Amino acid sequence: MTTTALPTDLDIARAATLRPMDDVAADLTISPNHLEPYGRDVAKIDLAVLDEPTQHHTAKYVVVTAITPTPLGEGKTTTVVGLGQALQRLGERAVVTLRQPSMGPTFGIKGGAAGGGYSQVIPMERLNLHLTGDFHAVTAAHNLLAAMVDNHLHHGNALGLDIRNITWRRVLDVNDRALRHVVVGLGARADGVPRETGFDITAASEVMVLLTLATSLEDLRLRLGRIVVGYTTDGKSVTADDLGAAGAMAVILKDALKPNLLQTLEGGPAIVHCGPFGNIATGTSSVMADLVAIRRADYVVTEAGFGADMGAERFFDVKCRVGGLVPDAAVIVATVRALKAHSGRFRIRPGKPLPEGLLTESPDDVEAGIPNLEQHIAIIRRFGIEPVVAINAFPEDHPSEHDVVRAACERLGARCAVTRHVAEGGAGAEELAEVVMEACEQESHFDFLYPLDLPLADKIERIATQVYGADGIDLSPAAAKALREYEDLGFGDLPVVIAKTHLSLSSDPTLLGAPRGWRMPVREVRAAVGAGYVYAICGDMNTMPGLPTSPNAERIDLTEDGGVVGLS
Template sequence: MQIPSDLEIARDAVLEPLSDIAGRMGIGPHLLEPYGESVMKVRLEAADELAERPRARYVVVTAVTPTPLGEGKTTTTVGLGDGLSRTGRRTTLALRQPSMGPVFGIKGGAAGGGYSQVVPMETLNLHLTGDIHAITAAHNLLAAMIDNHLYQGNQLELDPHSITWRRALDINDRALRNIVTGLGSRTDGTPRQTGFDITAASEVMALLSLATSVRDLRARLGRIVVGTNRSGKPVTAEELGAAGAMAALLRDAIKPNLLQTLEHTPVLVHTGPFGNIATGNSSVVADLVGLRSSDYLVTEAGFGADMGAERFFNIKCRISGQAPDAAVLVATVRALKTHSGRFKVVAGRPLPEEMLAESPDDVRAGAANLRKQIENCRLHGVSPVVAINAFPTDHPSELDEVRAIAAEAGARSAVCRNVVEGGRGAEELAETVAEAAEEPSDFTLLYPDNLSLREKVEAVARNVYGADGVEYSTTAEKQLESCERNGLGHLPVCIAKTHLSISADPQLRGAPTGWTLPVREVRASAGAGFVYLICGTMQTMPGLSATPAAFNIDIDEDGQVSGLS
């Protein structure tokens, strides 16, 4: 059962020429821009050129509420893609681009694992084609133009204390969370308190992930609100004269990046917005291309089905106008055991001994979470398929128990072993997903645009989270009213709560009931196109640990990278 390391497997991979892969997608060379040897950008014209082709089945991969153990959602997504390819279905994957913060911080990379990987993994993890850097540059250009506006006389009467636009860098650097800028002498700007977020948390990232065309990108950039003037009126990037230059900085970043899996399934990697204060979903444009260039388009949404999938349905699909045909819910025996609340599981520590003992009963005790997440897919009219990502230490009776729980909830299920076996280990899952996706779809948004923001939050909190209601802080109440007043009431809502529980309390496992969603703050991502509500503390700039992954990363004299995993 011992398999080589991720990096070893990735290094041994024999890549297929991307132009051949693109060819199978119907994407000709005139629509491709090579970046190095094994990555290409796909021009947005591809979506228009392929518009007459049949639309792919659209599958979103989500999961039970994440546990510190990791459920293998990305590996399952990659395995499913390879499984669908192996069973004769032309399939494209659409994934988020990993941030370099965690690459050098926690884990040294994010490209799947084992025999379900996206390659080349070094390129994927380090810069890729520079999209995140372009977003950083656009974000910080706006920041510089805000401070320059204050410095040059503040013609728009922007209230410095109202400025919500911070700066961004793709790094884990806690020292940049809270800073004072503009110190020094009179010619060094206007002192004020601000900070940096990791670029994944930038509104520009969210905006790029939701833009449907270059024209739409340009318009959304103009609508970004950076603060208010002395009369409380929003001040936009357009008014500051920054939106055009920001768009110029993003002219290549809006094109999806084409890579491949170890088994040569095409993968569109594009954008990587945060999963709490933003959508946690890869880009609309990548999906628009993928939906016209394959039989199946499989995309992954961040965190559990209450988080990434809910935003996939109610924000991403609302904006793109595309309806999903199936949702895959990744579950593991160990996750369900963790959701039983019977074990104390800590990230980075070995599994508690007693969790490895055969116990379908412990699995059953954690069923509520899986059941609720199945329901959360159904709420949107989408057929759920439970993908049971099998670990070598799982017992057959436990895997059967997960299948039984799924069956009782009326959901299809399949066990997959693709991390060890590659796409072959996901063929059953592929057939099951195809069965679900080929049924007529009945996709419905959870709420219409014309509900009030308050009603929209209520809809998500009650129906998706299982809360009894919503409670607003005084600040949040005021901010909510101000959003409505400023004409943002038609936007969908993005609720930033913990991803570690369906509730707002990270400690609560399963499917908590009898609680109220506490909204602390309300902010608008007017450019990206949603209003987000902060429940609890959201960290938008991670820190490094005492032994960051960077310690182990190096190159040899041929430029070969080591230490990524």
């Protein structure tokens, strides 16, 4: 098959002509006095726009998710951008809302997260690096709290923190293996109390998640105050409010709460805000960004991290619940490459060339991977949302392989479209846009997977059985004990996030396709009280994606893309 190589993403981005930011904002009826420019091509949106009356109707709300990805990713971000560009080409007022990339993975195997080819958010370099400094603000606020923990210990520990049960580590937005485990407080008495701790990557910070979920500055301040930094010897939680840190943290984050306005390659508005990891946290852009966008557009297209099992479930049960948001359609990105991988006949490794057989025409291999797609369609339907399958076409694909996916979707009663937005921009996604618009006209019956008053263990089991396809859960003694303690502490009405490998519907990354007959092993349960959820750690602790831990816990050292984590 003969293909013409695209210019690099960077070359494409640098060749683009950017629209003035006032014009981009005008597409969303945001006036210049509500913009705070950061240079010529990026601006923050003043939150006062939320109080400004608008004549516009509420936008159709579309989330882009995927089948279970390979370590290389299947192109959700490019699909979000391509779909947004295509909707604009069809005369609709569309805006895309995305997470900001973490600089750790940007300089690693994963690379940037601005999209790709002719479906990018620009300016690419600004987006993938410092942007408006939000990540640095999260880092500073997080580490201020860590410093106040150690300062409290130094001045006598009046709250009685158990030095062996301090759960608040430090963060940094670069990969630095040497900081994974550290000892602080060495030196003279004035240098603090010696203890073991460590660094995680900023995208794994609880502060990042609660910034994502905050609905106002006041809500942000309350969430910061509820952060649990550790426990006393008798099991009482110690919070940021107990340490008197939350007000100062809120001041540091005041500007970071404002969403960032950029543009797509075709000049449409793109709001980029926050960046929590999707394997251990919510994996979505902010509630604030979507609240701004949904009142000022015809369509808001956003993204949920990883597949429909991890990303979409949390998007629905956590983000939509917090923001009062109701999705109209969900796009499931599928690639021939990933479906072949889920046949179990190929092995894809980060940083290594693709297996030669993966690029050979083989409808049979695609068909063997269809059960994974089928499970993700079922997950979306479980929430009462209409699924649309987007076949993200690669140059190495063959029409016969796309035909297999189309036939499977027809069999399953799901809408489907081939999209070539990477090579062709919005024009290549017009078929997808038309199908999504059609899906949005169908009545939505959105509902959450569980009520908040369901016991925590039952919430975990419902997610395991109805989303991941497990037969049930196996709680370790430590996990069962933690669940009882959290409910006694009043955390029982929080939603649940499952922290597990993203490379399988199961908790075992080697089980591809749609595994059946397995049970989800819940090794440990922790509370992210500030963010407002409990997370259950499932599977092999040594092969799971990176997760903030207490000093005494085993470390987990893989990032979202299967590479070595954020401080590794």
